[in-house]
Amino acid sequence: MSDTQKIWANSGDSHFLEPDELWRESLPPRLAELVPRTEKDPDGQWETVHIDGMSFRRKLPTGKALEFLEASHRAPGAADITKRLPDLDQEGIWSELVFPSLGMWSSSFRTPEVLREALRVSNDWAYETIDKYSPRLISTAQVSTLDIDDAVTELKRCAEMGFRAVFMPVSPHPRQKDYNQDVWEPFWATAEEAGIVLAFHIGTDPIDLSSGGMAGQVYRGPGGAVLNYTETTFGGQRAVVKMVASGALDRHPNLKVLISEGGATWVPFIADRIEEGYRQHAMAVRPKLKRSPREIIYSQVYASFQHDATAVAAARSMGYSNVMWGSDYPHMEGTYGHTQETLHGLFDDVPSALKHRITVGAFTELFPGVPPLPTADAVAV
Template identity: 65%
Template sequence: MDKIWTNSADSHFLEPVDLWREHLPRRLADLTPRSEKDDDGEYETVHVDGQSFRRKLPSSAAAQFLEDSNKPKGVRDARARLGDLDREGVWGEVIFPSLGMWASTFRTPEVLRACMRVSNEWALAEIAAVSPRYVVTAQVPTLDVDDAITELEWAADHGFRAVFLPTTPHASAPDWHQADWEPFWTAAERADMVLAFHVGTDPVDLTKGRQGVVYRGPGGAVLNYTEHTFGGQRAAMKLVASGVLDRHRNLRVLISEGGASWVPFLGDRMLEGYRQHHMAVRPKLARDPKETLLTQVYASFQHDQTAVATHDALGYKNVLFGSDYPHMEGTFGHTQKTLQELFADASPATVRRITQGAFYELFPHVPPVPASTDVIQG
């Protein structure tokens, strides 16, 4: 069957594990994430900015996947990555950090500022410079609003087109729906920067529990995997209900790896709340919340069978495919099989919208998929 070429609104890159430690002065480097393995190799203790927690190391298939020797070469090599993408039929892609996923666990503003700048400078030189097919997300410190604005403006000046944001800021910072962040939204709109939220990035007090673990006991693995998708929904809801997107009509929001079928449901629920409880609603909005959600929020999925139906039957057109390269829950190694199954009964217009159209609305600077799909590593 003909290859279905797609763009991906969700992927990840593995930075050097010692990136922050090597580029920061010792007093700051010692606060960045580091781990110490137990003598038996079964557990490790992780230290982050004065916090420590102990966790069991992965075993069997998970450990094998995490070994560098078993990862696709492109996970650490931006040039080799192009070959991986070409074989999978993925053209442009949004790239989220890996080290940066620790950002919401920091507590010291100076350390966080320094780490974010190091990451951004490194990503520009080692990923973005390799190919215009890469949309690398800038990282900003969210412990302090002014720090976030400063780094956002620096990133925009250096060519970034998207900013990676945790679904909830640091626990000590105001939440996204609070007025404190208004100057940040203004700066993002002025810079034409896409707000890229990735699920699973709510802050965690590491002294109380391991990152990503909410439930223990029967069903825990499925419960935790499902739970971390809700953060993206909450982030979108906050930006809509508080009037952020109503005031900033040119802001576009990407919720990556959280599926797509939740968007129409959430729109209905918010509209009902706005309408039925209008006497208590503040602020009043110029547009109804469902319209704002469906027009300014974009959502990516990888395996969800409901995503195509959401586009066709529920009126939500800002659906994007994301391969989640190279994570275990992603499609690497079977992207074409997945796409063929997802789009088996879809119209050509639907396929094009989900694989390319919505992506290019967000990132028109990415070169178009070449007419001849023989072109590789372009």
């Protein structure tokens, strides 16, 4: 495809695979022995996982499950920063928000010190490896949701380093109070003051690894794959409802929330539903909000999608303008290998102003200072 035909877009969702041994090699020995490590059985069918003084057994993926895992890591730049920008240039992706991978273990820790120091290592590594490599790459900070004081302290440090977003699981650590509780108020205030976006990524509900569970696996049996894939979207919606109904976003009008990879058409529906609940059950509603739920959501909540044609309709016909495209690079659910086909299919018949808003404008509104889109001879900045 020629440069004149290429649609360039910013991406509100991508991922990077950190080195497997990052935590073990960077922490002092007394802490390093508590971070996740695995021992595979000689037959290669099972493994023992050790984490934070606990051990459990789980079956290794085979067949289709193994193919799925390998396909999610197929892009050359998935774990090699030097190959990432050539991948993005080929796909027509300019700037991107980059989520972590090791952080998926966070809900399995039980010792605050270990989790705090492990995520501090991850943040230092991400900023040095990803953000400093190119201004096109914006990595998300990571903080402990096991200890809110630790989270506030690390968020302040990350803000001073230059982070512009913080990765948030859609539910906090199982040992911590939920996001609608007042204990989170210092964290929301810190993020608002620092101008850091709360970047919730779908599919990050805490899981019980000790029972052999796997991320995203809730259902088994007929329809299981589709049931599990669909289930991952709901956590982001719940996070928004908690932030709105509890008054957190109303109290912090400059705080911005991004729900990545969960589509966008749900946002107007959720706004309708909260409005109805707030109105029809007014006698029981606490706290009272200064602004309508719809106003709060439409002004402070952003949503990214990759393939959904209905997401464009949410911006075109439902009055919700904070719709943002995302590639989900390098995961197999994403657009790697067919990004241009996807973008042309979504936007060839869309008015130019709306196309720009979804592919470029909403992203740069959340993350100002991103280098401008390339000209025909400007790539790999």
